[in-house]
Amino acid sequence: MTTYYSKDHEWIAVDGDTATVGITDYAQSQLGDVVYVELPDTGKALKKGDEAAVVESVKAASEVYAPIDGEVVATNAALVDSPANVNEDPEGGAWFVKLKIADKGQLADLMDEASYKAYVETL
């Protein structure tokens, strides 16, 4: 399994044709306390850059974007009842959606872990 990162601070873990999408620890630290998560319907076809989910902190609403094209095959319903998990385990249990990857070629536009870390250092 390989994990990629977007400039918008999503992580995307690829296992075969399936990609699990969440937000990075840096992203959750910028958001602050998450109080609400809205997930898409299963079966929804997302284009790269579409809104895949919404996270609301005490302060503001933010969108989680689809880092690649794909169909939503699963969502993490546990986040709806326990939105604070996004702060506690952002790069583990608090994933948002699983996508069926439409075009693996799009993964080449994303960063690996070392590049993402270097990118965050510049912010």
Added chain:
Amino acid sequence: MGTTDSHAADAADLKRTPLYDLHVELGARMVPFAGYDMPVQYPTGIMTEHQHTRAAAGLFDVSHMGQAWLIGPDHETTARALEALVPSNMVELGRGKQRYTVLLNAEGGIVDDLMVTRPVAEAQDGRLFLVVNASRKDVDYPLIRAALPANVRLELIEDRALIAVQGPQAVAAVAAHAPKAAELAFMSADWMEFDGITCHVSRSGYTGEDGVEMSVPADKAEAITRALLADERVKPIGLGARDSLRLEAGLCLYGHDLDETTSPVEGDITFILQKRRREEGGFPGAARIQREFAEGPARKRVGLKLDGRAPAREGAEIKVPGGDTVGIVTSGGFGPTAGVPIAMGYVAAAHAAPGTKLALVVRGKDLEATVVEMPIVPHRYYRAPKA
């Protein structure tokens, strides 16, 4: 991930308060606010900061706010000069007493909300201490100056910081250094020594909790803050929790819940219109305000509790469920003490009664909400024991 809350201003153009270095040392996340580089939160986060303020004591740097003296030959002259701009009774404001009021434009719209304090010392009669919003200094000061008679002047205070300490243990924590603070009644103020430093302390604030606001010498602000933070009851609190605290307390944020189009009657702050002023008028926009007071306003500020978990933010449309648009949300978020998403907004008067069911439109969906009495979280201001 993308956020609707963008901060694009160049940090180099921002002003800093005397506590800037301390905020950075404490690990605050700094954001631009009203032209200042201000702490939005410290490492523990908004939720913890909010809860700590309600449970113990929170310390807020509000030095960005504008402090000024209005100075005239005697109290009545200075008070009447201010009464020409505000709808509150300033002439009968007692020594050492404080009052919340608003500057009005000719249409009765609110130019800013502010605190006015009459000094306790007889020797300072003729002076009123003003605290205005940071974002409105450039509007307020010229407006005030243009309206003053020749024998009253506005003198800006640039060498003092302003620190708020709020929460059920705030006054005890301050009184450990400034014992006179414990003697203050709600909405009153006095000069006192804080570890030997002369400060102007008022028993007031903007969280709905007991507490004080301290005007202190800028070069002593850090020492005073460090002394207070050494007390484990006191934690530093950023603008994020300040916002959620005041929202729960039903208190308005200028530029959001009040602006140049809203009147004090629409804003549901008619307590600032004392009887003599209401009856006599003599303030800008008096005709509109007196009419709204008598007949009721066309729209009114209300508190809202959402039935679900999704917050509604400023700008969300307010509708009759399944029907017409009747208003707009002016502040909204999650209420950490309320435990649910809450909001404030303006609605047509017919829909302003507590208990009214409304819908707030968020991302194209209607969220169910109910009009509730404000404050949403009850105030816990200090009340002096009866003698």
